[in-house]
Amino acid sequence: MDSKMAKLGQLFFRVAIACSFLSAVADRLGFWGAPGSPSVSWGNWQNFVAYSNQLNAFASAQLGELLAFAATFLEILFALLLLIGYKLKLTALASAALLLAFALSMTFSIGIKAPFDYSVWTSATACLLLYSIPSYPYSIDAYLNRQQKNSPTGI
Template structure:
């Protein structure tokens, strides 16, 4: 049986886009209580206040007043990046932004909690996966692909 490398690359790109996107949106859903209340099984924060407290824990060097600001910025970026990754729009730039955002999170976790926490939660792996996604030449089954097709048809 011959392995179709193009099909594997297409599927891997789609899989990376979807899983990174849903991972970002799942974290956002958790901080708004959509996965359950604080303390429920599988719930990291359960509400906005707990997320802001966690943001301060990871970024105490920035000062307590910055925690709500950082939490809001990160949440906005996660919603933007998660949605655009799932849709496959501006995928290369979104993947680069996602890689940087997750790397900053991993470094903050390392600084505040030690290296074991980001390793246990595969945060560095998520950042590397987003960087790998940015390096894919063509994003099959995406808005980017549709726009590229439309552009090539109008330039003929």
């Protein structure tokens, strides 16, 4: 594969997965429209928590709301880290783990079709592929590595 294409591919993937995370957060906060609007899954926090509790039927309502908040926080955090390119190996692996947790909870709670329809398995796998990339040229990580190499002390 062409080196420039590989560099652009990993950048495009980082932006795409970050936008997917942020789009899901925007939906649960009502930014894509009210509940029942076309292409809106939840439309508000309450509907998202109800859905999250359906996926996490093993948890109490209070723990379910905490899990919904944690998922939302992590999606925002991982999206920002992917966009700026900071701690990409760790972020890619953590994103894969989060998406795998989503896929498994969807599979066991509502069936195998839902995580395939929403490409959750594909996204989790793509995050693992992002993790396997040796370097990320368009990132803060690359900038910090260059600065470290150019430092007189090498640290």
